[in-house]
Every structure is written in structure tokens, then in C-alpha cells.
Amino acid sequence: MCADTPETPDYKSTLNLPKTDFPMRAGLPKREPEWLARWERIGVYDRLREKEGRAPFTLHDGPPYANGNLHIGHALNKTIKDMIVRSHQMMGYDARYIPGWDCHGLPIEWKIEEQYRKKGRDKDQVPINEFRAECRQFAAGWVDVQREEFKRLGVTGNWADPYLTMDFHAERVIAEEFMKFLMNGTLYQGSKPVMWSPVEQTALAEAEVEYHDKESFTVWVKFRVADFDLPELVTMGEEETPDARQRIEAARAEVAEDLLGAYVVIWTTTPWTMPSNKAVVYGDDISYGLYEVTGTPEECWAKVGDRYLLADNLAADVLGRARLEDGMWTRLRDVTPAQLAGIRLTHPLAAAEGSEGEWDDLRDFRAADFVTDTEGTGFVHCAPSHGLEEYELYRGLGMLGQVITYNVNPDGRYRDDLPFFGGKAILKPNGKEGNANAAVIDKLAEVGGLLARGKIKHSYPHSWRSKAPVIYRNTAQWFAAIDKPVGDGLDMHGKTIRERALTEIDNVHWTPKSGRNRLYSMMQARPDWVLSRQRAWGVPLTCFTRKGALPTDDDFLLRNAEVNARIVEAFEAEGADAWYEEGAKVRFLEGIVNPDDYEQVRDILDVWFDSGSTHAFTLRDRPDGTKDGIADVYMEGTDQHRGWFHSSLLQACGTMGRAPYRNVVTHGFTLDAKGMKMSKSIGNTIVPQQIVDQYGADILRLWVAQTDYTADQRIGDEILKGVADSYRRLRNTMRYMLGALNDFEESDRVEPAEMPELERWVLHRLAELDKVVRDGYARFDFQGVFQAVFTFATVDLSAFYFDIRKDALYCDGDTLRRRSARTVLDLLFHRLTTWLAPVLVFTMEEVWLERFGGDESSVHLVDMPRTPDTWLDPTLAAKWAKVRAARRVVTAALEVQRTDKVIGASLEAAPVVHVADPDQRAALESVSFEDVAITSDISVSGDPAPAEAFRMPEVDGVAVVFEKASGEKCQRCWKVLPDVGTHDHPGICGRCDEAVREVEERG
Template identity: 70%
Template structure:
């Protein structure tokens, strides 16, 4: 600028805003939390609900034990985005957070405290112990509530639900007694997953699978009798030997294979599959130290025989005879411990050979050792053939003290390590001559998800709900059994996101056994029932069923909580006038905590004023592990008490992994907690990570990923800052009606109409990733790289009252209201910052707004098609200018006045109908139908367009920097005509 040239800097309308470029989220987010707390955002939304259609997301209760991990953050942020987006789309979106409070993890923590003090839990009054558990849960609820709120999660934090509240415990008991009254509750004795460390049965949802190395053994079961008695063949000895001689010959054994040697003392049968081919194999030669004996005969599945014999160090063998399925009918075997020294006749019984469909020839020998007390398949076979159950294993995982040879030996120690039982059984099998071979196998094995210790199947008396019993309860619309109602609900009543969730839960419920409700613990809701002394579980009067008694129990729990069940004299008080207390025993097992959480629909959705009108949730949202957990137990519980699923929709998300796709583990040092991310980046970056991820699969997170998220955030923040800066002082009087706007603005309104529909559809489908991708692409491509770039000149340099500038500012105002509300469910803090920067006030909040309705009239497909063509040609021009900028021929596009050769007449007409130089940010442009010369710049993907670079002719305007021939010929020195007029 010449020294005597006027400085027009103060005449340009540069952006004005106090919205900072640097977010400072970790420091500033707590202020917005305090703002929401002060104005009571959640309560104000409920107050203005009016006739809005309710939307209820029912919170799957996290466990009140320990600080939040990244999986908690993913889950709660997803829920928050659902609730906020539904609210801003016009629903009355309710969210009551809750906590699971009963159960083993808390009880275990209190026991640990006792052990540290040298105290024994059993010596403490149970009510006092339960009160310590209650206090422990209360403390963690307060901690977790603060951590959830720090994530920006909205909800009724002042009045959450807790499964240990008196009303909750009363309803859980009442829901349990509905099963008591409808006849599905029964006491049975069957094998269940048992934790020797925690000394309790576990539900399927409490079991996880890890690699485990087990002993494997191949064991002989000698044939002692065959089906038909020889007397039946006394007139035809050859016929008898022709049919079953291979089984009748001395020295013949059936060989089983198992990975649980400790179950051999409990054996009651051996199973085979009639569909498998078997043979009798004679041992002809063996290697040194082999346990196999030359001349013995072993019955094996043909497919597995060679491998099994090799394991037994058999070097030569002969397949003597083919075994037909009928040959096994009535065959009896000897238990391998029959007659063993010290056995005291414990195992001197015959072992039947029985058909079972569960037997395969994938591994082992084709025969399965069957202990009905220690496996589900074994138990089912035992039921079918009335095999006796054994009670050899104590709650701590040791053999009963009076079991011969093995009495008192531990299968698993109290610490979850292998005890001596397996090795003792293997040694005794070798001593008895029954061990054919042994080895080790690494395989997937069930473990407790709390203690991480291996589990065993153990036969114990437990309380079950029959899920196949026919019900006559007046709720048979979707089936007459719990299983049928659940399967029908899954298929007909529930929307699954993703759809694969349907298949997973359906297959689980289709194949699952009866529901085990009881746990042998202290901290939980007791099984509120009484059994008749001396009666058998199968007797019709075994359980006391009385509606008045149930009502008394519920009233007592409502007033004093479930602790009252354990107070001396409670049984007598409850049974007074109903039954003789001395005739009944009070049950002190507690309910599986999955029954607690499965019942939450009753005391939250049904009973709370802010629950659900019909007692159903619009959505349950949890991790994919909850197909075997909360989704599952809620389905079973509600199908027994409501006749259907308690939810209309289920959304499942994957797990969180590190950047390499590895499971997070403290031992690996690859964990990253929400508090770390919030401290470094702020909660909005964590929330944006959630929005950018595909939650239907496992998500990765780490420093590099978060850097990429932060970059996306920065670009969005710049977009919002541009809006704020160029809306300074905007008023209603400036607004321009769409019909009067330039085509560029009308095209942008068309894009907004398209995007509004896509955003709403995406939020309705819980496709947060899709919503963010579309909004982000729009903000960075359509706005920052195109519209903002083009309109900067008009916004900064046009006269205040010019139509183009007013139209642009009108569109920026429209953009502001849509972008802030579209993004508010994700970037809760940042969009509040943006909103308050423009609309400050003590009661102001973007979270009190709805997404503005977008007029259908904004849609203009013909205009959109035209502008798609214009943008394609513009790409060729800007690419041609970039070549010149890179070559340092020009420094800015305003120095250029390119010649654009366009072959297509319609395209050329479209370009001439707009100010194409303005769109290309050049000082001038020449459009021509002349054939493009050889030196013209082209893009292969835009045929028929060539650009010849030319420098702009004229001088640089000192105000707008455009190069125009008329610069310097107006009243204001060094200005072009447009700027001269703007200066007045």
C-alpha cells in the first residue's frame, strides 16, 4: 500500500466473536455442568413435555463397585446421544439412571475387609453384614454418579433407581412370588456352574471362557455283561456268539476319554452314539512303558481309534469285528474302581452303555463317561434313563469327607487353583489297571467373571423357574410358556439394532435350560418362600402358596427393606393366622442378581411417575455380552409376569479394544480410562470418538486415534467459529426470504433440507456414525471448502444492505440453528459454548431447543442438478489455479482471470447464468464455447472442460483485493466500483 493510500481495514466487516479458537475443554466443561445443574435442564424439559410422545430409554444398571472404565463411557454416551437426539426431534425423552446393588462382588469386598481384620463373616449378624454391603454400594453410587455426569450425560440424577431401595426390594420379591404362584417355581437337584472360590452357583451371564490346561485321560471300562442272556441261546450257542461274541470275550473294554478326571468317581453310565461306526480293536504290539496290553480288546469309534491307540503307545493292532448299534443294547460295564482296595464297595455297581445324541466322533474315543451330577448332557441322559445322582462334592470344591480313597481332597482350592483330586484319581486309575493313557489339553474352559477362577459343574439343590411349563395366567397372547413368549417377542415385538442381536438372543433362549434363581449368599433379595417340613419337592403342598402371605411380605419389605427377612421372629409374624410356623422352613437363599435387574421394568417403568405409560421401554441399550445377561434375564422375567418382552427395541454395542485391536488389560498396560481422556482432551472428544465409531462392532481407542478425533473436532469448531463471527449483530430485519436469495443460497437451503431428513433418519435409527459423517462432510466440504470460501468476499466487503450479504447472513443464521442442534446430542459442551456465545443468559441452553423444522419448499432438485454441474466445472478451474500457485506464478486466485472452454451448451448456459468468477474466487473469468486449445488444463473425470490460465487485468482494490480495470477511477482512492459504493 502506498504511504498516501487510505487504510480501509476498518471498513471491512471482519468476523467478530469471543468464541475462542482453542477449546480448553478439560478446564471449561465443569462450568457448563454447573450451568445445567443451576437451571435444571432435565427437569425443565420434563415440564415443557406437554403432549409430546414419550420416549423411554431404560438404563441397564451398572454395578455399584469401582471406578468407570472406557466401556462404561461408551455405553453411557451412546445412551445420552439417544436420549438427547430423541428429545430434540420432538419426543419427551426420559432417562432414569440406575444401579445394580446386590450380589457377590460387593459381598466379596466386605468379606475381604473382614479377612484383613481376622474376622469371620459367619460370626457377624447377617443384618449387620448386609448393612455394610448397603453402605459400600451407596458410596460407589455417589462416585460413579459424579463420573457419569462428568461425561455430560443427562438424566434424573437427583432421583435414580437402585435395586437395594426398599421399594425395589419389595417389587423384586413380589415379582418372584408371581413365579411361586403360577407354578413355574420348583426346587430341583441338578448340576449347575459352581464357583468353588465364591461357594455359589453362577448364572450363564456370570461365566466367561478362558484358555485352561486340563488333564486328559483314556480309561478302560471292562465289559461284564451283554444284553441277551446266554440262556436265551442255549439251543443255538453259535447264534449267540455270532451276535455279540466280540463283547463277550474276556479282556474287552469300552474306552472313554475325559478332561475332568475328578468326575470318574461319580460315573454312572457310558454313552455312545448309534450313528457312529465302532469296532473292536485287538492290541498286537506295544511300545516300551505302554499301559496297553498285548491281546486286550478295546472298543473304539473307527474314526478315532488310530489316534487313541497311538496315545496308548500301541504300535500294532487288528480291527477284529465291526460293532452294530444293536450290539450295545443291554451291555453292562464295570466301574474302573470296582473292587479297588479301600473302595469299601463304593463302586461295585454295573455301568450301563446307553445311547446319547450328544456323543460325537470329533475328539476322544466315541464314548462319553457320564456323571449325571456334573454335566448338563450327563444330567439329561440321567433323567432319561433314571440314573442315580451323587453328592460327592462339597461347596468348597472338595470331595465329601467319607468318600473312600479321595475323601476331603480338593478339586479346586479356595484360591481357585488345581487341588490334588485330579492327580489322585489318575493315580488310582493306573493302580486299578484302568488307565489306558493320559495327557494334557489346552482348551476354552468356563471361569467366574469375578474371581477369574475355573468352575465346575456341581449337583446341588437349587431353585428353578420352569420356562416350558404351560401357564394359565391370562397372558397367553404370545404363547403359553415363558420360552414361547420370549421367542415370539424376539420375532414379533422387538426392533433389533443391529439385526444380528435377534439371532443371538433367539438361539440362546431356544436352547437354554430352566432358569436357576437361587444363590447361596447373604447380600441380595431372599427367595421369599416357605417349604413344608418333611415334604418332598414334588409334593403339591411342598411350597406354601398364599396371596395374603405374599402381601404381608411385600408390605414388610416396603417398610423396612429385605433385611427384615433375616430378623428373628419374622417367619412367625408372617405366618400368623395363615399357617403353623413350626410346620414350615424359611428359605434363606438369595435371588440371582440377574433376577433383580430383570425386574427393574416393574419398579422403574411401571411404578415411577417418570417411567413409561405402558410399563414398556422404547429401548434397552447395552453391550453385546448382555444377550446372555440383562437382555436375557429381563426377557425371561417379563415373559413370566407380563406375558411379553419389557422392551420394544434393543441396541447392542461391541467392546473397547486398544489401538492394535487387543483386549484392554491392566497386566498388558494397555488400558485407558475415561478420566485420563477427559483430563487431556475433555469429555467432548471422548463423546466424539463414540459418535465416529461403528458401535455395532468392537471399537479401538488410543492416543493416535484420539489425535485424529481431536483434529475432526478442531475442524468442526472452526466451522462454528466462522458462523459466530459472521453473525455478529444479525437481526430479524436483515432476513431475506428464500425466493429472493441468490442461487448459491437457495442451493445451500436445498442441501440443508436433504441433510435434515438424513440426520433425523439417522438419529431415529441410532446411526450416530452416519449422522456425524454426513454433518462433518457437509461442514467441511459444502461449507468450509465451498460456501464459506466463496461468500467471505460478500460478507466482508459488500455493503451492509446488499441482498447478497443479507442473504448470506440469513443462511448462516439458518445453519447456526441446525448445526448446533444436530450436533448437540454428541458435542454437548461445545454446542452449549457455541449457543451461549450467541445467546447468553442465565436460563439459556441449546439443550432446551428442538431441531428446527425444515420447510419442504427448500428442496429444489432441478437447482441441485444444475449446481452439481457448476461445481464440477469449478473443480477444473480451481485445480488449474493450484498448478499456477504451486509454480509461484500467482499467490492468490484473485490474481487470475482464466478462460474456461466448455463444450456442452447446457453447461455453458448454466455457468453464464451465475457469477462464475465469484464462485471461482477469481477477479474475472471468460466463458467460451470455443474448442479447448492443446495447452488447456483438464481433469479426466470432467470431460469437455479446459482451462487456459490468464492473469487478471487491472489494479488491486485496496479494500477487497480483487484486480479490476476500474480500480482507482472512483471517489474512494484505490477501490473498485463495488467497494466505492459500499463506502458511500
């Protein structure tokens, strides 16, 4: 009987066809703002806070800087944070998120100064609080812009009341936290080389520095051996006898004759530091030799007869740089560490005409453990004012007073009275190369101090704000001593900040685990914390120094609790501007100490101290903070191991003796599709708003969930198209469920024990997956969660369960099988929507509202439903694994027949399945395997399969022989069955006949 014969009724109206208005085309860019407005109207975030009896969970927001539109890294960062917060909320926590902003600092100052320059205004002529007010206004404007951009990404949080480091209370607490360092004895003023930006005229923290390739001048400079004093018997290792003394004196005379007038050669990539040279150092485990020039080419600074002290491993390279070819030099002798110890050197500029005696003192010459013979000459020129290793060496020797210079001004120019070089600039105001290096090189060449010169391209520190190179410069700065016992009264047994921090690192859980080692090694090696900056927009160092006292004097710093209380009270009411008001010193000191005895410190705090203190005024002080002032999670990019994670740990260990976080999660950097770093100059940047406008925020969020964020991740058009395809497949799954659940009621529900095996297998998979999802979310493994849910939805459901049960859902009457399937779909619906809601915040809301509607309803107001362990059935799962394996072979065999146009659909088949394994055969025989395989009939046989049977190598012991189904095609369910046409209703099978009768009885 054919479907279009007149005698056959149209049974379409009797089918249980899916009904839903849920569109396949999402239209996310247009519709997402509607859901954002809805969430704001019904107050989703605030309503979640009203849920009682829930354990708190707090992610503390690392503050972005308020000075520009969002880039893709911001989107990645905030989306991960949002998924952490939402997933924990839906797992039963009171998950709070207070967004925050870093508002002080140099980039904002620069913007205001730039505006001043355009107007011809001089910043130094503007009252400081007027300038600070403009900085505050600038920051506030960008906070508003970024807030809306973050909200557009679907990020939930207390947007109405974020934390800002420039709020008055925040400025009060930052000052208060600084005062704890003042009072616990770790604050001191010192003069040491720090990374200094001549362009920005301020010290920089390590976290404010990035490394770029830079071409630098490089010179090989000669220091003349002016004096030689070889220790006597001890050096020669002989007992004192007349013969021994005679031999020793002869050896001394020989060595002295060879070394006096020779040159120790150094190599440096910073010629501008040569005027500040105070010493040369060598390695006492390096092999050195004395080399003599025997011939020279034209245009060579070396002269025949010159003798050079060089490390043997580097001698050939150095002499080659001097244009000396093989045969133009010879090695005269070994030079031992004991012999080196007797040398004294002269600076190449010593006694130069016009030098005014600036460099006439002999240079110190000694061993140092940081000298190697892997590059250079084996000797290192020391300017302790411009190098940390040299500074630490001479600090340890107690000789800083003899070697520290102050030759370089804050703007990177030499002091005006420095002979030959006064006023020369290391860098120009625009960050380009100044004239200092060239001037020094030319002068060294003029006085015969150069052996060779050249250029080298190497990785060099730059300010991440101005992008200009930085220098090491000795300046008076304020430091927190991290190796001095903290006198704060905490039961820390006299531990230092470093000791506390290293202990706390191992009390924190790190994701990924490599973050622990990264921060630990940094904390082991870091110097004292430079707290001060020579700028205007920030929280001042609220302290006073006694006039006439030295930084080493016990009364140099005013430590007075009453004074501190006055300051913080003023900051709470007026903000940090109070420090800069006229008469501030008298206001804070009068009646407690004599204001005339003290100087007011004018530096501001490093902005990393600001952000490192955010735990105090956000977690500790706010009602929606935490009781102990500790966050459950800090989550930022991996660069924050030297930034926010680092400064927060230092600050908290200095003020409360422990880390401010329990978990630290880090993400990598976002690259373009080819794996290149994004750069405006090469035009490969991707702005979040572009993705949102084209695809919708949910696609961007799904990209985050699909990537391994702990490593660097790529993004580009093709990648986003792949993400959009995954999204469509998921959307189709949700649409299928919505259609099948139309008019589902509680009275339709079936208890698991009454369900068919296939439904109970789905419940088993749900119970398994529930553990995977909860564990993954708890471990912040969004890629693992999404992959597990996506695979389940597309493979277990769409390609298997839905495919099988479509027939029962559409064609069955009110059967247990159909009611069981719909019950399972309902259980699936609640789990899939809540499992995916932290990722696809907009789409899961759309799915939820499509089914439940309601003005106050939202998927984000519900929790992930608890999944009973009783659903787990490993025995059933093992059985159905055998069934699915056999089904794959049947499906593949029928696909061959469909390709060959033997059949049009699998329902035209009734294959014979030969199964070798008795257990697998029994499994197939115990279920309706024809329904599972979507055939009209099927036979399972234990007989050996014929040679022509279809087999799959990966499924052993299963073979399929194709047979066509016998009978007629049912005009309602399309199965080919022998009983079609033998029932009351024409052209249909017995199952459909009964279903049609039910429809007719319902009227």
C-alpha cells in the same frame, strides 16, 4: 496502485470483518465443569420435563454394578445412551432418562469379607443384617463415585433420584415379581448340575461366566466289558428256523468271546468326575471296531492281548496316545450298535481294595445323540451330577434317582467319606488347581484303569468375578420352569415362558439386526432359569416349604396371597432385611398358617433377576416412568444378550407376558489401538478420566460418535488425536459463523424466494440433511449422523460456500447478497448447533451462549428447528452439481499456477473454461462463476479446448486455460479489475466504492 502508497487510504475499517470472542483453543478440560455446574444451577433436565404435549420417549438404563471406578466401556455405553436421549428430546419428545445401579450380589459380599479377613473377623459369626448393612453402605459409596464420573461425561438424566436395586421399594417389587413365579406355578425346587463356583460357593448364571484358556488334565480310561447279552433273532434279522438258530448261537458265542473282557475306552478332561461316573454312552450312527494290542513299547499301560472298543475314526489317535506304534495293534472286527447294546461295564475302581463297594454296580451302557467321533474315543463317560447333557438324558429316561451322586461339597471338596478321595479339593480357595485330579489319576493308574494321560489347553468357563474356574455340580436349587404353561390368567393361551419370549423377540426392533438371531438362538436352547444363590447380600426368595413334603408334592410350596402381602408390606417399609430378622417366619405366617409346619427359604435371588425386574419398579411404578411399563429402548453391550436383555425378557414374559422393551440396541467391546482387549496385566487400559483430563469429555464423546459402535471399536492416542483434529475443524466452522453473524438482526432476514441461487442451494442441502439427521438419530446411527453433518460442514460449507461468500460478507455493503448470506448463516447456526448438541454437549453450549448468552439460556432447552420441504429443489441441486464439478477443475488448474509461483492468489487469474456439455455451460453462464471460482474474471467457452489446457480425468468435458486478470488490484477486496482507480475513492473497484460511501453516510 499499491496498498502501501501514501495516496491510498486504509480501507480496513470499512470492511465487515467477523467479530467474535469465541476462542480457537477450546480448553475443554477446564471449562466443561463450569457448564456442568451451570446446567445444574438452571435445572436443565427438570425444565425439559415441564414441556407439555410431547410424546414420551424412555430409555431404560441397564444398571452398572456399584463396585469400582468407571472403565472405557462404561463411558462408551453411557455416552451412546446420552446421545439417544438428547437427540430424541431435541426432535420433540419428552425423553426421560433414569440412571440406575445394580447393588446386590457377590462382588460386594467379597469386598466386605475381604475387610473382615484383614480384621480377623469370621463372617459366619456376624449377624446377617449387620453384614448386609455393611454391603449396603459399600454399594452406596460407589454409587456416589460413579454418579459424579458419569455426570462429568456430560450425561444428562435424573441424577438426583436414580433407581437402586437395594432401595426398599425396589426390594419389595423384586420380591413381588418373584412371588408371581411362585403363584403362577413356574417356580420349583430341583436338583440338577449347575455352573458352580467352589471359590465363591454359589451357583452362577451363564451371564456370570466368561471363557479363558485353561490347561486341564486329560485321561483315557478303561471300562471292562463284564457282561454281554446279544438279543437273539430280532438282532440277527432272520426267521426262527433250526438252521438259523444254530448260526445265530454260533455268532453269539463268537462275539461274546471277543467282547467279554475287552475294554470300552473313554476320554475326559475332568478326571475329578470319574468317582461320580454312572454310565458310558455311544453313538448308534458311529462306526466302531474291536482293536487288539499285539506289541508294546517300554513304559506303556497297554498290554499285549488287551482288546479295546473304539470309534474307527479315532482309533489310531487313541492308540497313539497309548504309545502304541503302527504294527503294535490290529483291528479284529466290526462292532455293530446292536452288539454294543448287549454290553454291561464295570467301573475301573470296582472291587478295588478299600473302595467299600462304592463303584461295584455295573455301569449303564446305551446310545445317546450327543456322542460324536470327532474327538475322544467315540464313547462318553457320564456323570449326570456334573454334566447337563447326561443329566437331560437320564431325566428323559426317568432314571435320575439311579445316577445322581452328591460327591462334591459346596467348597469343591469331595465328601469326607468318599473312599480314596475324601476331602480332596478340585480347586483351592484361591482358585488354583487342587489335589483331586491328581489323586483320581494316580488311583486309576494304580488299579490298571488308565490307557493314557496328558494335558490339554482349551477354552474353559471361569467366574467373571473371581476369575477362577467353575465346575458343573449337582445341587438343590430353585428354578423357573420355562417350558411349563404359565398359570397367570393372561390371555396367552397356555403359553410357556419360552414360547412367550420367542414370540416377543420378533415384536422387538433390533440394532443391529444380528441381535435378534443371537438372543433367539439362546432362548431356544436355554435350560430352566436357576433363580437361587447361596449367599447373603440380595433379595431373598420369599417363600416357605412344608416340612416333610417332597419338592414334587402339590403342597410343598406355600402359595398364599395374604402371606405374600405381609412380606411385601414389610419390605416396602424396612427393606429385604425384614426377612432375616429374628422371628420373621412367625411374623409372616402366624394367624394365616401354622409357622411350625413350614421352613423358611434362606437363599437369595440371582442378581440377574434383580436387574431383570428393574422395568417393574422403574418404568411401571415411577411418575417419570411409562404408562405401560415398557421402555422405548434398552441399550447395552452385546454380552447382554445372555445377560440383562435375556433376564429382562424372561422375567417380563413370566410376569406380564411380553418383552419390557420395544427397541434393543447393542454395542461391541472397546479394544486398544492394535485391536487387543484391554487388560490391566498388559498395561493397555485407557481410563475415561485420563481422556477427560487431557482432551475433555467432548473429545471422548466425539470418538463415540465417529465409531461404528455396533462392532468392536478401537481407541488409543493416535486415534484420539485424529478425533481432536476433526473437532478443531468443526470448531473453526462454528467460529466462522459466529463471527459473520455478529450484530445480525431480524430486520436483516431475507425470505428464501428472494435469495440468490447459491443460498437457495444451501437451503436445499439443509433440507436434505435434516432428513438424514432425524432419520439417523431415530435409528441410533450416530456415526451416520455425524459423518453427514461433518462432511457438510467441512466440504459444502467451509471449503465451498464459506469460501465463496467470504468476499460478499466482508466487502459488500448492505446488499441483498450479503443479507441473504447472513440469513443462511443464521439458519445454518440453529441447525448445526442443535444437530450436534447431542454429541458435543459442551461445545455446542459454548457456541450457543457465545451468540445468545443469558442466565437461563441453553442449547439443550431448544429443539432442532423444523426445516421446510419447500427448501428442497432437486433441479437447482442438479444444476449446482455441474457448477461445482467445473469449479474443481478451475481450482486445480490455478493451484498448479500458484505452485509454479506464476500467481500468488486465485484473484490474480481470469481463466478461460472450455465446457463441452451445453447444459453445463449454460449453468456456468447463468451464475457469477468468477465469484464461485474466486477469480477476478472468468470466461466460459464452448470452443474445443487446446491440447495444453488443464484437465481432470474425473471431470469429463471441462478444460481450463490459464490467463492473468487484467487491471489493477482493488485495495479493499483484492480483486484485479479494469475499473480500479476510476471511482471517487482511490485504489478501489466500483463495488467497494459504493460500500465505502454507505459507511461514510452512516457516519
